[in-house]
Amino acid sequence: MGTIKLPRLLIAALIFYVVVTILSLDQVHILNGYFMVIINRSLIFVILAASLNLINGITGQFSLGHMGFAAVGAYVSGTITTLVLKLPAPQPGFWITGPIFIFMIAIVIGGIAAGLVGFLIGFPSLRLKGDYLAIMTLGFGEIIRTILNNIDYVGGPRGLLGIPKFSTFTTITLFTFLIIVLLRNLVQSSHGRAMLSIRENELASELCGIDTTRYKVMGFVIGAFCAGVAGGLLAHLLQLAHPTQYGFLPSALVLIMVYAGGMGSMTGSIFAAFSLTFLTEGLRVAFDNIPSFRIGTMDVRIGTEWVMVIYAILLILIMLFRTEGIMGMREAKLLIIEEKKKK
Amino acid sequence: MSALLSIQGMSHYFGGLKAVSDFTFDVPEGVIYGLIGPNGSGKTTTFNLISGLYTPTTGKIFFQGKEITGHRPFRIVQGGIARTFQNLRIFGNLSVIDNIRVARHYTVKSGLFTSLLRLPSFLQEEADVREDAMQLIRMFHLEDRAHDQAKNLPYGALRRLEIARALATKPKLVLLDEPAAGMNPKETDDLMGLIRRVRDEFKVTVFLIEHHMKLVMNVCERVKVIDFGETIAEGDPKVVGKDPKVLEAYLGKRGAEC
Numbered sequence: 001m002g003t004i005k006l007p008r009l010l011i012a013a014l015i016f017y018v019v020v021t022i023l024s025l026d027q028v029h030i031l032n033g034y035f036m037v038i039i040n041r042s043l044i045f046v047i048l049a050a051s052l053n054l055i056n057g058i059t060g061q062f063s064l065g066h067m068g069f070a071a072v073g074a075y076v077s078g079t080i081t082t083l084v085l086k087l088p089a090p091q092p093g094f095w096i097t098g099p100i101f102i103f104m105i106a107i108v109i110g111g112i113a114a115g116l117v118g119f120l121i122g123f124p125s126l127r128l129k130g131d132y133l134a135i136m137t138l139g140f141g142e143i144i145r146t147i148l149n150n151i152d153y154v155g156g157p158r159g160l161l162g163i164p165k166f167s168t169f170t171t172i173t174l175f176t177f178l179i180i181v182l183l184r185n186l187v188q189s190s191h192g193r194a195m196l197s198i199r200e201n202e203l204a205s206e207l208c209g210i211d212t213t214r215y216k217v218m219g220f221v222i223g224a225f226c227a228g229v230a231g232g233l234l235a236h237l238l239q240l241a242h243p244t245q246y247g248f249l250p251s252a253l254v255l256i257m258v259y260a261g262g263m264g265s266m267t268g269s270i271f272a273a274f275s276l277t278f279l280t281e282g283l284r285v286a287f288d289n290i291p292s293f294r295i296g297t298m299d300v301r302i303g304t305e306w307v308m309v310i311y312a313i314l315l316i317l318i319m320l321f322r323t324e325g326i327m328g329m330r331e332a333k334l335l336i337i338e339e340k341k342k343k
Numbered sequence: 344m345s346a347l348l349s350i351q352g353m354s355h356y357f358g359g360l361k362a363v364s365d366f367t368f369d370v371p372e373g374v375i376y377g378l379i380g381p382n383g384s385g386k387t388t389t390f391n392l393i394s395g396l397y398t399p400t401t402g403k404i405f406f407q408g409k410e411i412t413g414h415r416p417f418r419i420v421q422g423g424i425a426r427t428f429q430n431l432r433i434f435g436n437l438s439v440i441d442n443i444r445v446a447r448h449y450t451v452k453s454g455l456f457t458s459l460l461r462l463p464s465f466l467q468e469e470a471d472v473r474e475d476a477m478q479l480i481r482m483f484h485l486e487d488r489a490h491d492q493a494k495n496l497p498y499g500a501l502r503r504l505e506i507a508r509a510l511a512t513k514p515k516l517v518l519l520d521e522p523a524a525g526m527n528p529k530e531t532d533d534l535m536g537l538i539r540r541v542r543d544e545f546k547v548t549v550f551l552i553e554h555h556m557k558l559v560m561n562v563c564e565r566v567k568v569i570d571f572g573e574t575i576a577e578g579d580p581k582v583v584g585k586d587p588k589v590l591e592a593y594l595g596k597r598g599a600e601c
């Protein structure tokens with residue numbers, strides 16, 4: 001009576017935030033800076049995987065260049081904070097101050113820019129039946145890299161350097177939480193059901209009065225927007241944006257996360273984003289420590305690029321033994337909004 | 344009675360094959376109209392033309408006096424023509440209630456932002472949509488399975504779900520493509536009763552395809568018989584049922600399969 005009932009998802013996010021923050025305090029020092037970078041990176045990949053899941057898993061389309069939209073977000077927001085406004089590096093602390101607020105607006109603008117680019121790519125290719133989106137997004141991923149390589153203003157092949165480190169555990173958690181809530185609310189609305197019906201049977205969806213082109217484009221643009229936000233956060237975490245960060249391989253990694261988690265399951269995307277980001281880091285360290293050896297006359301060095309080989313094997317194993325991914329299409333209770341069932 | 348649907352000189356070719364040949368007919372408002380003919384005679388193609396999946400090679404389609412030839416399928420549905428499919432097209436991984444709510448979607452007013460923020464008006468509308476869907480579900484005796492994935496339902500229930508889903512688009516005309524296909528005689532009987540109820544309670548016009556002569560003659564108030572894309576007869580089922588050409592198409596060498 002009279003108590004405010006917080007939504008379970010908010011409670012879970014708050015607990016996660018408080019626990020990680022306490023563990024990372026200098027006095028406690030269980031999670032050091034290195035771990036925090038991986039956690040932050042995981043959270044950013046949660047956004048990337050969950051938003052690609054909206055396109056590939058919920059709406060049933062096939063995008064191969066999700067990282068291209070992250071590049072747009074990274075460069076647009078990085079340009080605003082670093083080159084245009086020349087914001088100083090923020091003071092460490094928990095509070096959202098003026099520059100941090102401006103940074104958050106820049107991130108959203110980066111997302112909107114990615115969404116616009118998503119519209120330019122999605123509208124022509126999603127109007128046609130067939131795999132045009134896969135081809136277009138694959139091409140887009142390469143084109144954006146070439147373009148970024150050739151714009152001197154944003155550093156060309158050297159990349160955009162000296163981006164202030166605005167992405168903190170706090171700001172990243174905030175954005176990730178908001179985007180997960182946004183995606184959850186979308187999927188569990190009439191608009192989301194329209195998208196799901198396209199995945200299930202596009203023709204039947206159209207003949208239920210759904211403007212399928214509109215909803216495919218809508219899902220794609222929202223997904224691109226989220227990827228743009230994630231790209232902006234990543235740039236302000238790593239303090240640089242580089243054309244090679246957003247090529248085909250990182251896009252494939254996000255795709256593997258969506259498949260491994262279960263196409264259509266946001267819970268699965270979140271879980272896979274965390275586990276695979278940690279796995280990537282673990283493998284990177286492990287591979288770096290393997291000394292080179294000789295097979296016959298050949299010098300073999302197992303470098304970090306072998307991480308992708310592991311993922312390819314992982315993907316094959318998933319396709320062979322658990323085609324529906326970890327979660328299938330199921331969602332954790334935390335992500336399901338209860339509907340009042342009237343008798 | 345005025346014509347709800349009016350087809351004028353409609354033909355359709357698949358390459359060299361003339362699947363529909365110069366159809367001209369009216370479906371009057373409020374009737375149960377039957378299109379019958381042996382397999383491969385062009386019935387489904389006729390429905391595909393009316394629902395906008397194909398554009399007729401020649402001819403025109405009018406609905407409520409307005410031409411709809413060449414309109415996109417979802418626009419035709421929104422204009423008031425819903426349909427079911429001969430081979431079921433269910434949203435298998437969605438629940439029964441969600442199958443129906445998808446069909447109700449285009450009448451939903453809550454915009455994207457209202458929905459994302461789950462504003463009170465959105466919640467109210469969701470509750471209304473849920474109640475509407477449950478009403479249909481009860482009418483089609485699916486209430487026990489309302490929250491199950493549709494793909495787990497038995498065949499007869501899926502046939503009913505498709506009709507319920509078509510009605511959720513609030514149509515004025517429903518096209519039912521072989522609604523009794525795969526049903527046993529008892530289910531077929533129940534279905535005929537249901538089709539009459541649908542017409543009376545939803546005030547819709549029903550246009551159905553069948554190749555079972557008996558079902559058509561029982562439930563339809565007007566029929567059109569076709570074979571090889573050609574019209575053989577049209578009119579009162581009692582009269583048409585005695586037409587020698589119709590009897591030949593049905594009792595001739597291909598009669599056995601009907």
Ligand SMILES: Nc1ncnc2c1ncn2[C@@H]1O[C@H](COP(=O)(O)OP(=O)(O)O)[C@@H](O)[C@H]1O
Nearest residue numbers: 357360362380381382383384385386387388389
């Ligand atoms: N998409 C298509 N492409 C080529 N031929 C088709 C196509 N659809 C139907 N046909 C042919 O058109 C004729 C009529 O088919 P259909 O309308 O499905 O018959 P019915 O529903 O009366 O059994 C058949 O000969 C069929 O093989």
Ligand SMILES: [Mg+2]
Nearest residue numbers: 386387388429
């Ligand atoms: Mg047919």
